[in-house]
Amino acid sequence: MRKMLAAVSRVLAGAAQKPASRVLIASRNFANDATFEIKRCDLHRLEEGPPVTTVLTREDGLKYYRMMQTVRRMELKADQLYKQKIIRGFCHLCDGQEACCVGLEAGINPTDHLITAYRAHGFTFTRGLPVRTILAELTGRRGGCAKGKGGSMHMYAKNFYGGNGIVGAQVPLGAGIALACKYNGKDEVCLTLYGDGAANQGQIFEAYNMAALWKLPCIFICENNRYGMGTSVERAAASTDYYKRGDFIPGLRVDGMDILCVREATKFAAAYCRSGKGPILMELQTYRYHGHSMSDPGVSYRTREEIQEVRSKSDPIMLLKDRMVNSNLASVEELKEIDVEVRKEIEDAAQFATADPEPPLEELGYHIYSSDPPFEVRGANQWIKFKSVS
């Protein structure tokens, strides 16, 4: 008995830096990886599609879970801050669509490029910016990623071109970035995202034509969350097969609520583009729980039952969690611990975002033009002159 006590105390003393629960978990045997079946993608002008099975390692699984949970909690925290009027202006949340941003990132390299529309907080995070800079940008403080001047719709990071307010305008930009990728010859691709509403904009078809004509390494991605603001896809589009709308561009329709499906499809699409075959189109079928923006309750054009059904049957975080737990890749407690850590991280970030000072008024006129030396900009009254430094 005494020996056992001594042994236990040695173990506990030796593991003094880790909490006791961690020791217990580490001693449990988890699988290193597991193979999962994923939904077959519908194909357009493609002989073969992405594989229907995929291997998920424990490490990757935990990483994806943490990232998705971070995006989810960050969006919910933004919702809370908006209702407290700490975030003002426009705020478009992407909770429910976490599998899209995390899955896309999992299928590409950090050196690849990405451009999207205004539902961009998740992508800003997955492209590498810490949560605190995102929340600080939402609250308009100088610690924000655009120095507090951009707000919800205008966040940028390395190889992430925003964050664009005008619907559909980012797609020709994405084709242009793809042209630069091809020209630079570094084997990079550009992911150009747009929504189901934007899919009816004329400039998208212009971008399709140019990308296909010049075989640009551009992956056009339609994030179909079934509603363009308040208009359901059936009422806006003559053809809701968005993956076929590229006509001469091959396409695939992907289950956007399953992160593994998104990852495999992205890998497939990226490989397709990198091989020089030209652009490809991906439709991610996904769903957003919030309304279009914070000023839209989101229930006047769809039923609460529908939202609840998606939440209970297809929630991306839940799907990943179930898979990992059922295949012994992780335990429920371990994932709960990640939840707790993520919550704390978001709380800290929200603290920072609320406490950080606003950008100084002197910076109001910066970056209008690129100019050397700095020039003067008239302010909002005749005594104020801003120096425009850029």
Place this chain on the structure above:
Amino acid sequence: MAAVASRTAGLLRLRAAGAERRWCGPRCAGLVQGFLPPGGEGAAQKRRVAHFTFQPDPESLQYGQTQKMNLFQSITSALDNSLAKDPTAVIFGEDVAFGGVFRCTVGLRDKYGKDRVFNTPLCEQGIVGFGIGIAVTGATAIAEIQFADYIFPAFDQIVNEAAKYRYRSGDLFNCGSLTIRAPWGCVGHGALYHSQSPEAFFAHCPGIKVVIPRSPFQAKGLLLSCIEDKNPCIFFEPKILYRAAVEQVPVEPYKIPLSQAEVIQEGSDVTLVAWGTQVHVIREVASMAREKLGVSCEIIDLRTIVPWDVDTVCKSVVKTGRLLISHEAPLTGGFASEISSTVQTYLGEYPRRHCTGTPCSEKRV
């Protein structure tokens, strides 16, 4: 209040310039947002929210029974009258079927049917092009662009197709029965893409008319005139007034003539010209000027931006000798420059000021 104070001080300088009739001093910028001058009030730079007070006009009884309406209700009333009177009239745009994002088309689909009030997909160029097509066949097309900031994909259609149709076909065809409506102007939280005032871009194009009302009563009359006018018209509705502006508006249809500015207050010392929301700001400035400086201001609401009422403005400047134009849009190339240079062409040199917005004025609150 700092905004108004700075404008008043600007007027003070105008008065000091006296009868010298010289162009003098820096232009003053007195938009709805004001910043304190450095060195004033502890030099602590404070932000102010967008400020103005809507001032309703006295009830007009010449058009029959009136009803209390705000701006979006007066628009609905005008559209209702149009659809009732003109069986070819149709309303289309993004989200107009359920009533529109600003509730301007509430109830119209139920009343007139889904063939006459219908949604379009998200495609501004398509909406305007499609509208031009409808108008060319003779039907009345009332297109809605969801925000004036989004009108730019349709710019080509408006400038190259709509404006020039009558001219290039030698009057064989025209799209005069097209009216494009769009919410316009700053609202406080709109930032880059929900606050723009693009009237100056369209003023540069002959063949179209651009109209901006200041109140519900004006809006209904002007919109009905635009719809019945035999030229393509763009009707910008100040979005900040949709709920804030409440007035007694006649229930029956009535028209307010286009290309006629309105002198809403007579004065003798300086002419103040504005349109849309800024008219209310200017009214407040005028009353402050009268109280504090003893300056008597003549206020003109331009109403139609192009073709604009040169006579009324010039007659006023002849009387007062000084002109101040104020608009939300940016200074350079703003419509104030056009008014200013035209008046100068006819009347010669005179003291004048432009008080306008800046590229940075659309700040998030």
